[in-house]
Amino acid sequence: MRVRSLLTIGVLLGALSSAFGQSVSSETKDKVLLSMQNTIQRQAFVPGIDFTQWPAFLAKRQTEVDHARDVPTFVNTVNGALRDFGISHIRLLSPQNVKTRVSGVTQGFGMATQKSESGLLITAIAPKSPAAQLGLEQGDEIIQVEGIEKPVSYPVPPDNDTTALTIKRKSTGTVKHYMLAKKAYSTDQPNTLTWTNKDTAVLRIPSFSRTYSEKQIESFVAEVSQRKAKALILDLRSNGGGLVRNCQHLLSLLSQPGTPIGTSVDRRLSERYVQTTGGDSKDMVAIAKWCGPTSKTVKMAQQPFLGKLAILLDSRSASASEITSAVLKEQRGAVLIGRQSAGAVLVSLFLPLANTEGFEVQVPLSDYVSPGGMRLEKNPLKPDVAVEGAISESGDPVLASALKAIK
Numbered sequence: 001m002r003v004r005s006l007l008t009i010g011v012l013l014g015a016l017s018s019a020f021g022q023s024v025s026s027e028t029k030d031k032v033l034l035s036m037q038n039t040i041q042r043q044a045f046v047p048g049i050d051f052t053q054w055p056a057f058l059a060k061r062q063t064e065v066d067h068a069r070d071v072p073t074f075v076n077t078v079n080g081a082l083r084d085f086g087i088s089h090i091r092l093l094s095p096q097n098v099k100t101r102v103s104g105v106t107q108g109f110g111m112a113t114q115k116s117e118s119g120l121l122i123t124a125i126a127p128k129s130p131a132a133q134l135g136l137e138q139g140d141e142i143i144q145v146e147g148i149e150k151p152v153s154y155p156v157p158p159d160n161d162t163t164a165l166t167i168k169r170k171s172t173g174t175v176k177h178y179m180l181a182k183k184a185y186s187t188d189q190p191n192t193l194t195w196t197n198k199d200t201a202v203l204r205i206p207s208f209s210r211t212y213s214e215k216q217i218e219s220f221v222a223e224v225s226q227r228k229a230k231a232l233i234l235d236l237r238s239n240g241g242g243l244v245r246n247c248q249h250l251l252s253l254l255s256q257p258g259t260p261i262g263t264s265v266d267r268r269l270s271e272r273y274v275q276t277t278g279g280d281s282k283d284m285v286a287i288a289k290w291c292g293p294t295s296k297t298v299k300m301a302q303q304p305f306l307g308k309l310a311i312l313l314d315s316r317s318a319s320a321s322e323i324t325s326a327v328l329k330e331q332r333g334a335v336l337i338g339r340q341s342a343g344a345v346l347v348s349l350f351l352p353l354a355n356t357e358g359f360e361v362q363v364p365l366s367d368y369v370s371p372g373g374m375r376l377e378k379n380p381l382k383p384d385v386a387v388e389g390a391i392s393e394s395g396d397p398v399l400a401s402a403l404k405a406i407k
Contacts, residue, residue, distance in 0.1 A: 024071045035353035044363040045267040048282035057084040088344030095358030104188040119143045119151050129185045141168045157182050193220040204235040208242025208320040221253045231308035231406045241319025257299040259331050263288035266366035288369035309334035310402040318342035322376050330372040336383045337402040343380035
């Protein structure tokens with residue numbers, strides 16, 4: 001079997017998209033579950049996690065699995081069982097999920113919601129989505145769906161079909177009616193560099209995965225240095241992670257060569273630690289201290305930017321974003337602004353499941369400890385300056401706090 005894999009430390013947060021509702025047969029479900037069991041028990045590794053428990057976790061939801069008639073319901077049920085491991089970076093992906101991960105294109109409305117007093121509050125809008133193109137905004141409230149008041153959910157129609165929504169805009173109180181279509185849209189967001197004043201630049205990196213461009217990021221950091229900026233604000237809000245090498249690349253542009261990035265504790269290192277010291281294989285911090293850093297920054301063609309740093313975070317800043325933030329805070333004195341991060345930091349691999357016509361499973365391969373001895377998995381980074389406000393018509397309170405903090 002030809003394995004097409006992607007080494008990543010990213011958490012792919014799919015809250016803004018929806019999967020096709022294709023049916024799933026009992027035979028397909030059995031093939032997926034058997035291949036998953038073999039793959040997880042053979043490949044997955046996190047210190048202290050017993051992956052032989054997977055059949056027991058699945059058995060608790062077997063009735064739900066048996067009753068699942070479509071792919072999204074089946075995948076969601078299986079992923080519910082995987083969450084019983086209590087770790088990140090382990091999940092089942094449907095063929096449609098796989099296509100979205102590879103192409104950056106998905107089908108849906110492009111918005112995330114949560115229950116509110118009058119219906120559903122829109123908490124996020126994908127920039128290129130049907131919801132964004134229609135003019136919907138974060139903070140808008142859905143007060144009717146297909147004429148039903150105070151909705152608790154909204155139906156996802158077939159592709160290119162529409163749903164009738166009544167929206168109340170919080171900022172003005174105006175109420176409007178919309179026909180929102182389910183369409184294909186790109187989830188990719190560009191990297192950007194903007195200037196708040198002559199001394200301070202803001203580098204926005206939405207992902208360390210598909211859209212991260214080494215050449216572009218290098219040119220942005222070179223511009224910051226050439227214009228003799230005193231401070232750089234790194235915006236990693238909603239950045240769910242990505243490739244290991246991209247995280248290392250950015251850190252090399254913002255740190256002296258040889259700066260420790262941290263320790264990746266995999267199965268081989270854990271076993272070597274136990275054989276050599278007789279210590280506890282679950283003591284991540286002790287293993288990292290014994291081994292030392294497994295990666296460091298490298299010398300780049302251009303000089304690193306060594307001015308002041310502030311990093312913007314929120315609850316969807318995960319994995320590579322958390323590693324980057326932890327290293328720059330510990331090694332460069334960066335100030336963290338916003339909300340605490342996701343606490344989801346494991347190196348993982350996407351593996352195709354044999355004989356399943358496109359399903360994949362993401363499995364963790366190793367854990368991570370920062371240079372300062374902090375395990376980030378289930379241990380979110382806490383901001384130095386906590387800011388709860390979101391971007392609105394009146395401005396960006398998190399960015400405003402960062403500008404104040406670095407003065």
